[in-house]
Amino acid sequence: MPHANAPLTELGRLRLARCVVDEHWPLRRAAERFQVSVTTAHRWAHRYRHHDPAGMTDHSSRPHPSPHRTPTRTEHRIIKVRLQRRWGPARIGYLLGQHPSTVHRVLTRYRMARLAHVDRATGQPIRRYEHPAPGDLIHVDIKKLGNIPDGGGHRVHGRQVGGHNSQRTPTGKRNAHGNPLLGYGFLHNAVDDHSRLAYTEILTDETKESARDFWHRAQTFFTANGITVRRVLTDNGSCYRSRLWRDTLAKGGIDHKRTRPYRPQTNGKVERFNRTLLEEWAYARPYASETERRDAFPGWLHFYNHHRGHTALGGRPPASRVPNLTGQYN
Known part of the structure; x- marks a missing residue:
């Protein structure tokens, strides 16, 4: 789809191209009529000659060659580690010397399931189910x-204070070292x-x-x-x-x-x-x-x-x- 400020929609491109190709308008005249540059008018006329109306749609801006793309061998190593060890992008990147964002792009490109959706033991996607009615299961x-000991435990006060509170809490039971059993x-x-x-x-x-x-x-x-x-x-x-x-x-x-x-x-x-x-x-x-x-x-x-x-x-x-x-x- 064209962006919000584009002067031509797909229908406008087709009308411009037909004026140039079918009605033999000069490129400059067609460009002035549709308020675009001569280069733009030439591009849509060229596509119309070779692809008919189907050529009026936007093409991907991705280049045909990608010289800086991660080598296929490295991609295969990333996938192999993911399948064998069920690691995330950061750990795989540290192991293979790749940036975690690079590993993430490779995993996305190969449509690998998220670790949260995978059984860590088998590597298979988790099967989620729900019974149709209450009480079925x-x-x-x-x-x-x-x-928790009286006064609070170690999660709040730390080991030293939490241990002191544990000693002060009466329980009636102690272990072999004399410490109270909470x-x-x-x-x-x-x-x-x-x-x-x-x-x-x-x-x-x-x-x-x-x-x-x-x-x-x-x-x-x-x-x-x-x-x-x-x-x-x-x-x-x-x-x-x-x-x-x-x-x-x-x-x-x-x-x-x-x-x-x-x-x-x-x-x-x-x-x-x-x-x-x-x-x-x-x-x-x-x-x-x-x-x-x-x-x-x-x-x-x-x-x-x-x-x-x-x-x-x-x-x-x-x-x-x-x-x-x-x-x-x-």
Whole structure:
């Protein structure tokens, strides 16, 4: 397409060329008539003689020879390193002695997928899926999270002050070196595949009994919101391989699926929820104690389900896909 200030469109070029070629106007007269230079009038008349009306379109300004283009051998080396090691432009450039921008242009020219869209283990494009209805698949996982000492931990105050606060926090348990054991919180998470609606509890362990009791409450939550659970996907943790877990799901008529070993990507939706949870709640601000952080969790979870825009949902919150939630009746 011609630029905004171009005196001739494709139709204007054709009219100029026909005046010169078909009606035998002098170039200077045609140039004055269409308010362009004689050189421009000659160019469009020349194209019309050789290519007819098809020659009135703009041609690429790219030169036919490119003497400074990256050699083909170097391009092939760049592609080989990308496929074998799944490195980005910067690391490939340092290895091969090329500027990262040069490597990026080569990867773009060969239509290489972004690393974010590639499985690092196999190099194959990530297969993304979404079940058509809420409850078709629930992703379940456990995230282990260290407790915060009274006064704040090392993420806020540094190792020296954080360690001092840990020593002062009464826990009743100490290790072999006499240091207090602050313990961990175990976040049991259940995320609906279709709506991304999440239910989470912070428990004291990850035993099979805790996993069973958590699932009973999670299923009650989903049922109360009009979601009938049909399948559950977990990793291969010991609590999910137990007979207690298997029998609990079987009694509810729910199919249990497990991910392939060492393939957390299969359970990617709850893994991504874990990351969001850490970034936006667990480490979002300096908490003075573990109690303060846990008190902030119910409000954050409500915000996540009802108000936080989700990129996979077109900027809408998970509640927008669950009609039975408060304020979502239709």
